[in-house]
Amino acid sequence: MGHVHMVFGVVLILLAIIATIWELATQRGLPRALRGVVIGLFDLQILLGIITWLIRKPGWSFVLHPIIMIVAVIVLHVLTSPSAPRSRRLTGWVVATVLFIVGAAIYRV
Template structure:
């Protein structure tokens, strides 16, 4: 389960980077369906992480990884909604990506 969570997480970070590039380079921004799919996959990754956490019960010092990831997904939910201007959505995706990358780095330490 941990390996799947790791590989899926890396693929999601890559997808989120693609979404940032798409959002910032196109006039209309990322299509609603792609945004929804990305957010949905991030939510699924959180659920897989929770299951992995319960099954594996890591050391207490590992608490920062899930905190970073949950914050990143919350930012993605709030800051990238289609009601926000495109510039705010780009900033939201960038912030979420940076936090996802930092959280992933914590996972490997």
């Protein structure tokens, strides 16, 4: 399960980078349906991470990775609403993508 979570995570980070570039390159941003799919996939990744956590039972030193990733997904849900101003959406995508990269970089079990 851990391997699936890790590979899926790399794919999602690439997807977050593409979504961020899309937000930067277009005035209207990511279409509503595509935003929903991207955020839904990140929600699924959180679920896979929880399952991996329960199976592997890592030590308490491994707390920062899930905290950063959950905060990043919360940022996506809150700041990237299609009805939000463009600057807020951009901030949400950039902050979440940076958090995903940092969270993945500190991953260790």
